[in-house]
Amino acid sequence: xxxxxxxxxxxxxxxxxxxxxxxxxxxxxxxxxxxxxxxxxxxxxxxxxxxxxxxxxxxxxxxxxxxxxxxxxxxxxxxxxxxxxxxxxxxxxxxxxxxxxxxxxxxxxxxxxxxxxxxxxxxxxxxxxxxxxxxxxx
Numbered sequence: 536x537x538x539x540x541x542x543x544x545x546x547x548x549x550x551x552x553x554x555x556x557x558x559x560x561x562x563x564x565x566x567x568x569x570x571x572x573x574x575x576x577x578x579x580x581x582x583x584x585x586x587x588x589x590x591x592x593x594x595x596x597x598x599x600x601x602x603x604x605x606x607x608x609x610x611x612x613x614x615x616x617x618x619x620x621x622x623x624x625x626x627x628x629x630x631x632x633x634x635x636x637x638x639x640x641x642x643x644x645x646x647x648x649x650x651x652x653x654x655x656x657x658x659x660x661x662x663x664x665x666x667x668x669x670x671x672x673x
Contacts, residue, residue: 537569538576541613541620543632553609555580555599555634560633562597563612566623582613582632584624595624596631609635 540561547555565583580598586593596616597613598606614620614629621627641649 536565536573537567537617538563538571538573538581539569539617539619539623540564540571540576540579540583541615542587544580544612544614544629546610549611550609550635552637553611553635554602554606555582556609556611556632564597564613564623566619568619568622572587584630585633586625595626596633598633604636607635607637608633632665653673 541564542561543556543559545556551557555562561579562582563571563579565581570667582597583600585598586595588594591608596608608631611632611634612629613632624630
């Protein structure tokens with residue numbers, strides 16, 4: 536695998552919830568025509584490109600390679616004057632770096648502990664809605 540390095544552009548301070556951009560100034564992007572091989576990017580985090588459809592158009596962003604958590608945009612972008620960046624991404628614009636991870640509001644154990652109360656509340660709301668509909672139709 537070959538790579539190019541890409542600068543992380545940040546505006547002001549970066550949240551510690553951003554996994555890469557809070558600790559690094561550049562990342563490695565896989566690129567078939569890149570000048571660097573794996574030993575040459577040691578210590579530089581590798582990113583992957585994610586392509587999806589948004590409002591009928593292709594949207595491309597980058598995420599840390601190998602991290603399976605749900606990432607979100609944390610305010611940093613990636614761009615390079617190297618034409619191989621645009622060849623690798625397939626777009627002519629800078630791309631957003633989705634490297635922000637927010638902790639779950641409560642633990643899985645706490646969620647399971649509260650589930651019976653949650654289910655009871657949902658049932659109560661559903662029952663109340665039904666009664667209101669019935670009385671409103673009379």
